[in-house]
Amino acid sequence: MNPKPHDCVGLRAIAAQVRTGAVTASARVANCLARIEAHESEIHAFNQVFAAEARAAAARIDACVARGENPGALAGVILAIKDNIATTLGRTTCSSRFLENYRSPFDATVIQRLLAAGAILIGKTNLDEFAMGSSTENSAFGTTRNPWDRTRVPGGSSGGSAAAVSAGFCDAALGSDTGGSIRQPASLCGCVGFKPTYGRVSRYGLVAFGSSLDQIGPFARDVRGCAELFEAFCGSDQLDSTTAPLEVPDCLTQLDEPLRGLRVGVPREYRSEANAPSVARVLEDAVAAYKSLGATIVDVELPLTDVGISTYYVIAPAEASSNLARFDGIRYGKRAEISAGEGLEELYAKSRSEGFGPEVLRRIMLGTYVLSSGYYDAYYNRALQVRRRIREEFDRAFAQCDVLLGPTSPMPAFEIGGKTDPWAMYLCDVYTVNTNIAGIPGISLNAGYAEERGALLPIGMQLQGPAFSEALLLRAARMLESARPPKYPS
């Protein structure tokens, strides 16, 4: 493991080289496929690799360049797509037995926009089944391994996308984030992962988990790459009524200009005793880095931080139990055999029980329970009341500061099989769930490393900002990145 420094040029610079013919899309695809060939058997980032299709797409872009046409702002940029985002290319499985052979009849809005910009899809990435998990161990198709230490998890649920970016299998990737599923794996794999404000990105074609929490976002090797990908696919969509009717923000023009007078809030609760010592050290280093860049550090309080997980594990399963009711074995997906005398009820229950893994079963049942008669007020309604208080707490914090800084995860990557108690796994997301509960944007970027038994493990820091403050948030992240340039496994 000799990590190589990465120069943060983003994705449009790559596309510019493709458009001028300095490099061909075909050569770029061949490079990625060679890396996949060499390392994928150990990493297992992908559920499917689109080798032939990616070569054909690259040839079309090169032909376009040869004819003097413009193949787009992301021409020849190679993307991996989390396998819960609908693509007409290949299957869309959600890493579930239930959808093992499901072929989407349409492309998600984000996919349509990225293909129109000239991006090339290299494959569909592994995830915790239906995005329920923090380690990618809940996949029905096997665990993804962390490119920095293959005995450890990549985080989750978008572990395949994070691992693919860090391993150099692609230029960038898409994930989805319901409670930290982009930011936590980005932290554990040492890349950049960005969850936009709820409503910024169309969810059309994202298989629904928690509809008031889910958001699609980018993974890239640098902040600029995330910003460029975000700009290419964000914006309102006729096919998703929860997209905000706002202009696409300009996140790029001033990205490299440090923000003068930036106020960085550090919540007292984020300096928790529960943080691993390495994480606590990297947080204080990041605070020092912002100070040296001229930012003002502000002490703030978010006392509801530690009820976030309890709130989330009522709201998210409640929404999931409703969303996953569509998987009934009738129109698509797994249909179980039933015996003579059995009918539709048995068909539903058997198909679902055979198709879903244990964590999905657990969350559907938890959600059904908290919504059931007699428990709705004590659990679901109360969680929604706490949700408003969490949002108000963020609003008060953002009256004192521009962004909030803290660890993305209380620990670096843990060992595969290391967390068997569900609640211990849920606590991985203590710093990320409240972002979704409040609907605000959050980004994780690498800010340092831990050394454990000879392995170098990346540690990410998270920045959160007010709703729809993406341009400012990305610029603040770029400042930290310039002080702590990322490295990637060679």
Added chain:
Amino acid sequence: MSEQDLSIKDVRHIAKLSRLAPDDAAIESLRSSLSSILGHIAKLSTVDVAGVEPMAHPLAISNRLDADESGATLPIEMVLLNAPAKVDRFLAVPKVLDEGGA
């Protein structure tokens, strides 16, 4: 809200409401893990929520309606692309009604 220990009977009831049919081993494992999770979730009762309006959604949105115009739809073969069982242009399902109907 107090410490919530579910019984096997409770778990079977929740499974039925969820249209799930876990086997006996899974039922016991779910009883134990769900009880433990509900115990942790009980922390919500420590938060003062008196007079707080529930927040179901992060955006203050109302329903948006499209213009009432017909547009392109998926061709029937695409709709049936993933059908586990079909007959001609239809999805096949187990018989819902007894002979003679109900």
